[in-house]
Amino acid sequence: MADQYCNVDHIKFLLNEVHNLEEVLKAERFADHDVESINLLIDAVKDLSDKEYFPYYEEMDAKPAELREDGIYVHPQVKNMMLKAGEMGITAGNFDYEHGGLQLPALASLATGYIMSAANNSAVMYTGLTSGAARLITSFGSKEQIEQYVPNMLNGKWGGTMCLTEPQAGSSLSDITSVAYPQEDGSYKIEGQKIFISSGDHQCVDNIIHLTLARIEGAPAGTKGISLFVVPKMRMQEDGSFVSNDVTAVGDFQKMGQRGNATAHLAFGENKNCVGWLVGAENRGLPQMFQMMNGARIEVGVSGASIASAAYEASLQYAKERPQGRRLQSGGKKDISAGQTLIINHPDVRRMLLLQKAVVEGSLSLIAEACRLEDMRHQLEGDEKKDAHLLLELLTPVVKTYPSEMGRVAVSTGLQVLGGYGFCTDFPLQQHYRDIRIMALYEGTTGIQSMDLLGRKVVMQNGKAMMLLVNKIQETMKAAGTYDEFKPYIKTLGTKLQDTQEIMQNLLQYAMKGDHEKFLADATIFMEFFGTIIIGWQWLKMATTAKEALVTGNTTQPTAFYESKIHTMKFFFKYEMPKTSAAKETLLDPNFLTLLEKETEKELIM
Amino acid sequence: MADQYCNVDHIKFLLNEVHNLEEVLKAERFADHDVESINLLIDAVKDLSDKEYFPYYEEMDAKPAELREDGIYVHPQVKNMMLKAGEMGITAGNFDYEHGGLQLPALASLATGYIMSAANNSAVMYTGLTSGAARLITSFGSKEQIEQYVPNMLNGKWGGTMCLTEPQAGSSLSDITSVAYPQEDGSYKIEGQKIFISSGDHQCVDNIIHLTLARIEGAPAGTKGISLFVVPKMRMQEDGSFVSNDVTAVGDFQKMGQRGNATAHLAFGENKNCVGWLVGAENRGLPQMFQMMNGARIEVGVSGASIASAAYEASLQYAKERPQGRRLQSGGKKDISAGQTLIINHPDVRRMLLLQKAVVEGSLSLIAEACRLEDMRHQLEGDEKKDAHLLLELLTPVVKTYPSEMGRVAVSTGLQVLGGYGFCTDFPLQQHYRDIRIMALYEGTTGIQSMDLLGRKVVMQNGKAMMLLVNKIQETMKAAGTYDEFKPYIKTLGTKLQDTQEIMQNLLQYAMKGDHEKFLADATIFMEFFGTIIIGWQWLKMATTAKEALVTGNTTQPTAFYESKIHTMKFFFKYEMPKTSAAKETLLDPNFLTLLEKETEKELIM
Numbered sequence A, B: 001m002a003d004q005y006c007n008v009d010h011i012k013f014l015l016n017e018v019h020n021l022e023e024v025l026k027a028e029r030f031a032d033h034d035v036e037s038i039n040l041l042i043d044a045v046k047d048l049s050d051k052e053y054f055p056y057y058e059e060m061d062a063k064p065a066e067l068r069e070d071g072i073y074v075h076p077q078v079k080n081m082m083l084k085a086g087e088m089g090i091t092a093g094n095f096d097y098e099h100g101g102l103q104l105p106a107l108a109s110l111a112t113g114y115i116m117s118a119a120n121n122s123a124v125m126y127t128g129l130t131s132g133a134a135r136l137i138t139s140f141g142s143k144e145q146i147e148q149y150v151p152n153m154l155n156g157k158w159g160g161t162m163c164l165t166e167p168q169a170g171s172s173l174s175d176i177t178s179v180a181y182p183q184e185d186g187s188y189k190i191e192g193q194k195i196f197i198s199s200g201d202h203q204c205v206d207n208i209i210h211l212t213l214a215r216i217e218g219a220p221a222g223t224k225g226i227s228l229f230v231v232p233k234m235r236m237q238e239d240g241s242f243v244s245n246d247v248t249a250v251g252d253f254q255k256m257g258q259r260g261n262a263t264a265h266l267a268f269g270e271n272k273n274c275v276g277w278l279v280g281a282e283n284r285g286l287p288q289m290f291q292m293m294n295g296a297r298i299e300v301g302v303s304g305a306s307i308a309s310a311a312y313e314a315s316l317q318y319a320k321e322r323p324q325g326r327r328l329q330s331g332g333k334k335d336i337s338a339g340q341t342l343i344i345n346h347p348d349v350r351r352m353l354l355l356q357k358a359v360v361e362g363s364l365s366l367i368a369e370a371c372r373l374e375d376m377r378h379q380l381e382g383d384e385k386k387d388a389h390l391l392l393e394l395l396t397p398v399v400k401t402y403p404s405e406m407g408r409v410a411v412s413t414g415l416q417v418l419g420g421y422g423f424c425t426d427f428p429l430q431q432h433y434r435d436i437r438i439m440a441l442y443e444g445t446t447g448i449q450s451m452d453l454l455g456r457k458v459v460m461q462n463g464k465a466m467m468l469l470v471n472k473i474q475e476t477m478k479a480a481g482t483y484d485e486f487k488p489y490i491k492t493l494g495t496k497l498q499d500t501q502e503i504m505q506n507l508l509q510y511a512m513k514g515d516h517e518k519f520l521a522d523a524t525i526f527m528e529f530f531g532t533i534i535i536g537w538q539w540l541k542m543a544t545t546a547k548e549a550l551v552t553g554n555t556t557q558p559t560a561f562y563e564s565k566i567h568t569m570k571f572f573f574k575y576e577m578p579k580t581s582a583a584k585e586t587l588l589d590p591n592f593l594t595l596l597e598k599e600t601e602k603e604l605i606m
Helices: A008-018 A035-062 A077-087 A106-119 A121-140 A143-154 A285-321 A347-376 A382-417 A419-423 A429-440 A446-457 A460-480 A484-512 A516-520 A523-552 A559-576 A579-588 A599-604 B008-018 B035-062 B077-087 B106-119 B121-140 B143-154 B285-321 B347-376 B382-417 B419-423 B429-440 B446-457 B460-480 B484-512 B516-520 B523-552 B559-575 B579-588 B599-604
Strands: A066-068 A071-073 A158-163 A179-182 A188-198 A207-216 A227-232 A234-236 A242-244 A247-252 A263-268 A275-278 B066-068 B071-073 B158-163 B179-182 B188-198 B207-216 B227-232 B234-236 B242-244 B247-252 B263-268 B275-278
Touching: A008 A035, A008 A106, A008 A347, A008 A523, A008 A559, A035 A077, A035 A106, A035 A121, A035 A429, A066 A247, A071 A247, A077 A121, A106 A121, A106 A285, A106 A347, A121 A143, A121 A158, A121 A207, A121 A227, A121 A285, A143 A158, A143 A207, A143 A227, A158 A188, A158 A285, A188 A207, A188 A227, A207 A263, A207 A275, A207 A285, A227 A234, A227 A285, A285 A347, A285 A382, A285 A429, A347 A382, A347 A523, A347 A559, A347 B446, A347 B523, A382 A419, A382 A429, A382 A446, A382 A460, A382 A523, A382 B429, A419 A429, A419 B429, A429 B382, A429 B419, A429 B429, A446 A460, A446 A516, A446 A523, A446 B347, A460 A484, A460 A523, A484 A516, A484 A523, A484 A559, A484 A579, A523 A559, A523 A579, A523 B347, A559 B599, A579 B579, A599 B559, B008 B035, B008 B106, B008 B347, B008 B523, B008 B559, B035 B077, B035 B106, B035 B121, B035 B429, B066 B247, B071 B247, B077 B121, B106 B121, B106 B285, B106 B347, B121 B143, B121 B158, B121 B207, B121 B227, B121 B285, B143 B158, B143 B207, B143 B227, B158 B188, B158 B285, B188 B207, B188 B227, B207 B263, B207 B275, B207 B285, B227 B234, B227 B285, B285 B347, B285 B382, B285 B429, B347 B382, B347 B523, B347 B559, B382 B419, B382 B429, B382 B446, B382 B460, B382 B523, B419 B429, B446 B460, B446 B516, B446 B523, B460 B484, B460 B523, B484 B516, B484 B523, B484 B559, B484 B579, B523 B559, B523 B579
Parallel strands: A158 A207, A179 A207, B158 B207, B179 B207
Antiparallel strands: A066 A071, A179 A188, A188 A263, A188 A275, A207 A227, A227 A275, A234 A242, A247 A263, B066 B071, B179 B188, B188 B263, B188 B275, B207 B227, B227 B275, B234 B242, B247 B263
């Protein structure tokens, strides 16, 4: 197995050189942190991951979560992982001091989460979901709820989940039917079924706190009648002892990947004895959950990028060690009397490695861009603060989708680098390939993200977020313009912005006519188009930073490190950016837009 | 689990309506067959597959091949499968009567192989490889070798393999080091290691006949010194009894997919007691093996297409049964008081299903095109016969690669149709996703196929095969021109042929200068470009046939069946064909072609 799963130098380059962590740290909230302390934290988390996470990556896959009579059992190391992450403060990393947190900026939490996730993605789900559930309580819960649940969740003794999906509803949350019956003491009796609950049940924590969506009896239909409840697995009694709260794991979905994580089917109140407490106001469950959901979507992006990172490092190591074949000589001959060459010397292998690198590092840079927007709200005010939030909203579906979709392509490409060995369990690539596949499904499928992007985010406030984004991209183009070498790429990016405008105008005419199904029929293609441009922007930004470092000599890494950024940017513009031309052709095609939306045409799919 | 894995109507449509099996059958060799008898055979094989293959698909994955002390054990049903396929004559389908075959045309064998492979791909490998190995013996072996081995291979009692790959050589066959030491009786003692030997060892047959590449002691270096040997697992003694021939399964590669098939690491002659017999002439092993290899490459294409077919049928069934969400109404609202709609009514789901259909049926049509060329050599003569062979050579790497690469994309898309369920072992999509991944690696990776296509096939005889292909495509365009509806697609295809010309001229300048590494650096991108155009051609051909049937009323299927072909053709031209524009941009990019080929640039991949 490869001994490396992420490139810490690259992470620090993004934080400190590209996305200007130093500026972020000027907010009062982050007064106790500086660049050096965060670099030290990153190193400490890498060390933790080397010791407690990475060594269990294959084993947790080979011995997956399983349902026994008394619940789901997962790898026992999960207990250590949760406690260690709790002890180090990672789980509570960006929580307020008053809730036991470190008040880390999101950029720093991104770095730590990315490293741990690259080391062992299905393991990190346990702490990640706990952290997300705890944040819902600190954001919307009562003082008592915070005191009762949050400390043990953040120290790793208790777990947390988000319970949305139901068997009959899937992604359609308006069809949720779990019911909450009001009790005289202000609590509710909860009854219902939830499926696909990640980290939903296991023996490595003393309690699991389920943040659960349900309808208060008699609530309005649709998403407007959904409320949020905190429903513990073990309920505290008045004397401080705990009893079972009638939340039962009735199933454990067996999956092709992410097998170390328990994916539970939970039954609430099978014995009419499941108690939950309302979090926040009645019927506000969905908007509240979406706070967690937006964070969860960004975390899925992190998962995609980090699994792709682990795959990239494994492919790169293999390519640098494996001799096979010979380079082509003039006339296409090979010198068979010479020894074999390392496969990294074959152009096609380099193309594959560079694709991986371009996707992995480009994705992480985009996520960092989003985290920075999150962080800047602590020092921006008024319109600037609102703008940062709008921009974050626009980017979120892309942050979730690009690393999930293109990360999968990158991992598959990495598997290909290893040839037949990539398909065998002796190497981790096949596990990365299986693990990453869920990312395009978690927390809203790619189709749903694409409809969110085009149908909601792009058009919100009359396209204001798009305007803000274009300004940001133009800032990058302007900075890049300092260097003649970058002129062709700036020109390309400018053309792509014009194309975006043209496509938007073309699609919006359907929305104006009220034909929203037609407007959104090709939303997924628009996502491919838009995501690629966004990553191209990030690469131009990284390349410009690298060039600046080389020109000024203000470097923290060897020259080749910076040159590799410029090289990979050029690679991206040659091999990936042209895909936007294909998407444009599809999106602007005047003849065929009616292919999909007629109900009768489903007969033509047979 | 879905109860359908392939569409027999589509298979018959391709054979009888698109690729004119009736004309193929005019060859004297096929005198005993007619369209009706072949349709009956197809139905019989579907029945066999329903009963003996499909029910074991999941079980063979859940209980994979495993190495025990006395060899590799596979699912016991493999024995029945081999015997039944032997009894029905399928294994020997297109062999000569004198060798116990049915003299079926390749088109008919394609149909039977495709159905069985869609039902249970890893199981079909056992008969497929046996058939390929037997063909090598009938083609190049002595009369005695044919008599000794072939009957028991074709009746399903014995298995067969092809042993090429060695640990130190991988895809680089010039580095094979297995040795054959000449013995006085004309036989050879074989010593060496072979890896990744599919169906390489198992208990379901009495003997396994390994067609093995090795160097006769003192043979020239490189591929010119490789000979072909028949090396049985059990060696017949003079009294007719069998003893072990010192071929030992020392390993069984555990894989993420195709787990029902044994992938052996074989040691030949560990006890200096492994005897092999030369097949054909000394040092002719590689060209001989390539006869089998070309067939094997086509079979990999069949595997890719057929797994994608099984995935498509499963996705389609799910989409037609699963209610979720609501269609968008004017203004983007949803009517939550209405019941949920079936997911096939969501445009994005239809797009995904149509992509699957376009890839599955387009791939099979391309493979049928290749099989037809193979069949026509039995009635063509002189230059026409040579031309058909040339064209087949040109198409073979595409026949192998498109279904493998795009089949994987189609399966992944199909998994997406099922949402989270697609990732779970309750549904077969995740197995299809795992199984199909090997196809881009088997029998020459995509990179190797692409170099073969661009570096050898496209340029052979000064581009004659390309010229022949363009003529064929233009024939299709002409036929399509009868119908105004097809004019835009004909125009697009014409443009793509011009683009091909332009790209070839651009790339060939490097070959002229002797810079073959540069010439071939983007061969894989060229494969993507070329493969998509070829499938576009097949879709135009299918659509034209369908239109003709509708116009003339000469139909064997309901109207919607033919309309669905035209619909899917339009889909392909809207959603897939534009990808060739992206590939063209990459291939013609004047600035960046030097990205990959400099040795020093490997430092930039870090």
